[in-house]
Amino acid sequence: MGSITLSKVSKSFGDVEVIPPLDLEINDGEFVVFVGPSGCGKSTLLRLIAGLEDLTSGAISIDGADATNASPAKRGLAMVFQSYALYPHMSVRKNINFPLKMAGMDQAEADKRINAAAKVLNLTDYLDRRPGQLSGGQRQRVAIGRAIVREPSAFLFDEPLSNLDAALRVNMRLEICDLHKTLATTMIYVTHDQVEAMTMADKIVVLHDGYIEQVGSPLELYESPVNKFVAGFIGSPKMNFVTGPSAQKRNADSIGIRPEHIDVSSESGEWEGVVGVSEHLGSDTFLHVKLADGGMINVRASGDLKVKYGEKIFMSPQEERIHRFDPQGLTI
Amino acid sequence: MATQQSRSAARLMMAPAVILLLGWMLVPLTMTLWFSFRKYLPLRGGDLGWAGFDNYTRFIGSSSFWPSVQATLVIVGGVLIITVVLGIILALLLDQPMWGQGVVRILVIAPFFVMPTVSALVWKNMFMDPVNGLFAYVWKFFGAAPVEWLSQASMQSIIMIVSWQWLPFATLILLTAVQSLDSEQLEAAEMDGASFMSRFWYLILPHLARAITIVVLIQTIFLLSIFAEIFVTTGGAFGTKTLSYLIFQRVLESQNVGLGSAGGVYAIILANIVAIFLMRIVGKNLDA
Ligand SMILES: Nc1ncnc2c1ncn2[C@@H]1O[C@H](COP(=O)(O)OP(=O)(O)OP(=O)(O)O)[C@@H](O)[C@H]1O
Ligand SMILES: [Mg+2]
Secondary structure, eight states: OOOEEEEEEEEEETTEEEEEEEEEEEOTTOEEEEEOSTTSSHHHHHHHHHTSSOOSEEEEEETTEEOTTOOGGGGTEEEEOTTOOOOTTSOHHHHHHHHHHHTTOOHHHHHHHHHHHHHHTTOGGGTTSOGGGSOHHHHHHHHHHHHHTTOOSEEEEESTTTTSOHHHHHHHHHHHHHHHHHHOOEEEEEESOHHHHHHHOSEEEEEETTEEEEEEOHHHHHHOOSBHHHHHHSSSSOOEEEOSHHHHHTTSSEEEEOGGGEEEESSOOSEEEEEEEEEEOSSEEEEEEEETTSOEEEEEEETTOOOOTTOEEEEEEOGGGOEEEOTTSBBO | OOOHHHHHHHHHHHHHHHHHHHHHHHHHHHHHHHHHTEEEETTTTEEEEEOTTHHHHHHHHSTTHHHHHHHHHHHHHHHHHHHHHHHHHHHHHHHSOOTTHHHHHHHHHGGGGSOHHHHHHHIIIIISOTTTSHHHHHHHHTTOOOOOHHHHSHHHHHHHHHHHHHHHHHHHHHHHHHHTSOHHHHHHHHHTTOOHHHHIIIIIHHHHHHHHHHHHHHHHHHHTTOOHHHHHTTTTOTTOOOHHHHHHIIIIISOOHHHHHHHHHHHHHHHHHHHHHHHHHHGGGTOO
């Protein structure tokens, strides 16, 4: 069980309204990702759900029961912090045992759970070490272990992977996804990395200055963003935005086209430009093309495309993949 | 790391400080040791020659010796307990966000700036005086007979005065330690269902261990030799004669430098015994 409903939830720090009233529905067993640029209020929203901050107005209900004023412990949620927040003077075993001890659980049952969690998370050999003697990835797993032994109704993650190196991050991403599949527990995951959001989420919530811009599955957001912000935020490399004649021709204030939806040709095309930096990744080539009017277009071409710096090329957007925006930035 | 050259340069530069400190320490120590073996009575003939271990046996054989060791330890222990316990409570309170935080913190530190002699006099005359003292008024207001603090409850009074002086120091050190505790750890514990008391016991107290150790060690060093507070309040009467006060009496009141020096050596031994005990109990908090 782990459905969470936010209704008209808002939060102000003093006079500053960080989260304007918002509604959000999180279903049982869903993997929900809050994504948005730094400072948009993701952590604040997560902490409101956790009960670590008081709501300014609105209500939160968990599993249908009102939890607006419930203490963090009473909500039955477990949180994994960005800094892991392990207890430094306790061994890994004691760290994982802590929530069970606080719940007054019988030690035999607690040990069973700890050993099971340690096995799942590959921590069995480290149970007697202190957190200070572990690597970043291992600490991360201890933090997750401490969360899962409680069998919470939902997990909250606040940028849990941002302290790890790139390779480990990909690894832990998979492990967390795996964990979600095995436990089938609701997970709310905060990140500013849209790749993490796209790869892990069942449902993405895009936040911007505290507002929810769009809620949807990764593909929905990729294929039909509701506005220019979501269009630019989701997808890597970023969508190109073009104004001027090409946009007017299509009855829009501006149009957006993703780098992977542009055809390149050496003879003819809608736009003409000069190749700047080209990044050869093997499978793909990212071209940064300078237009005559000074604009830049990013193109994702196939890996075997051979172009040189300063070469002139032509580009045409794939017509059915064009996103059109009105002057307010909303999708037409 | 350092080259040969920079190391010898560093040695050269440090030498004056090291020599000065060594001299500072060694000269008085040697003089104390030297006098402790002499029969030296400044107003009754001066240095009267070698005394062997006479001074040592006389000092320890005096009926005031063991009570003075006990008084010293009781004062040190009492002040340590009071300042650490109240210091932790005050540090936790001062860490809470509140209006006028800056002013309150300065006020809390203020007693530390008052000279021991002055603060002891203020306590003696303004608070503890059985006729005009503030406490006497309070007692009389409730119809009770005023307590003669410095004679009836002399030990408690001195512990109270000294604690008042040292509480700011303990509070300050503990406050910085409290502030360095990662707030996410406390929040994690809160989510793990820990009550305030469990958070205090399992997180805050272990985190403070090192700061408490420092407070205990530093205060012990200073408290073993407190003198001014006793001099201006009880003058060593009513069971408040500490070892350092006894030495003072032997040297200045009985004009027996040799005997006093032997007492000084005993004081050094006592300090070392206390230090060994403390390092055994709390010293391990300092490593790691
Ligand atoms: N305790 C606080 N008091 C005042 N303002 C705060 C407080 N906590 C957060 N804010 C403000 O609220 C806004 C949102 O902060 P929040 O931490 O939720 O951002 P975030 O989306 O998690 O950013 P990041 O990705 O950098 O972690 C920020 O502008 C921040 O300055
Ligand atoms: Mg954040």
